[in-house]
Amino acid sequence: MLESELAFGVLVALARLGVADLIAEAGRPLTSSELSEQTDADPDRMARLLRTAAALGYLRTTHNAGYALTSEGALLRDLPGSLRPALLVAADPLWRETITNLGRAVLTGKAGTNISPYDYLTANPALARQFQQFMAVRSAAAAAALAQRDFTQCQTVIDIGGGQGAMLSTILEAHPHLTGVLWEQESVADIAVVAMAERGHADRCQIIAGDMIDNVPHGGQQAVYILSNILHNLDDGQAHRVLSNVRAAASNGPAQVWCVDMLINPYRAYVGTPAAELTDMRMMSLFLGGRERTSEEYLALLINAGFPSPRIERLSGPMYLISSEVTPLSADDAGPYAPSLL
Known part of the structure; x- marks a missing residue:
């Protein structure tokens, strides 16, 4: 070992x-x-x-x-799709420190570092670029699988926390009738503007800076909201708030929410690398409350946030799609959301 x-x-x-x-x-x-x-x-x-x-x-x-x-x-x-960005991120001192401090995280209930990983990335632009490249590679197979789905009844795809737009770009390329919205924190959104223009999607995608904990954009009817590798960064309370914001933003319905994450199967026989379990250790070391979840835990998150009939599908590799239809809310039920984009 x-x-x-x-x-x-x-x-x-x-x-x-x-x-x-x-x-x-x-x-x-x-x-x-x-x-x-x-x-x-x-x-x-x-x-x-x-x-x-x-x-x-x-x-x-x-x-x-x-x-x-x-x-x-x-x-x-140093090419698109290589493992180099993932390797260099994993070798960064903060990432190494957090996993070395995994025992401390277990004892204290806190993360393995006192620094927010996203604040750290904002302060280190070169590492932030490598991180976004790593996330694009990590999500490529899932993005390709999502792009093969039926979008004929959809008009707008809203990628919440979608980085520089790699997943959203894959979907837009496969479905020319769609428009996209990329909702990211300001430091990432500024870079995403350039990245999406380079991919030729500047005229089909709005890139807006915001905080998903506060609100998410209202995409109108026939929208799909994507949360890819997002909820595993958050504790249950934060995850509930983000999902509730999505539920409120989609209050006019009909719409869909698509969550992409690994799922832990506590009963599985281990064959090969236990990707979800190891990633759970990474989340525990990096984020206060970050975690991978079992299917039961994930379904409970959506149900408690107002999505009554979520379903789970195997997407690609260790990744799963946890999705739900969104029906219209009454005015009394609607919560915080950003002004309409339409």
């Missing part, structure tokens, strides 16, 4: 030194001497790093003492 920590360090070193990109861009295997020269690294230590990376299967040696990429090593390239 302890050896995995050393293997992680090798991966981080390869990513930070850009070894995978240098080999790929050369179009041929590179020797240790060439890589140490191109990275301005110590020759002996570079040789030892590459030797270990080859032993772990991230590189392979060639007949001329060169190193080529394996399929695993190619995932470290």
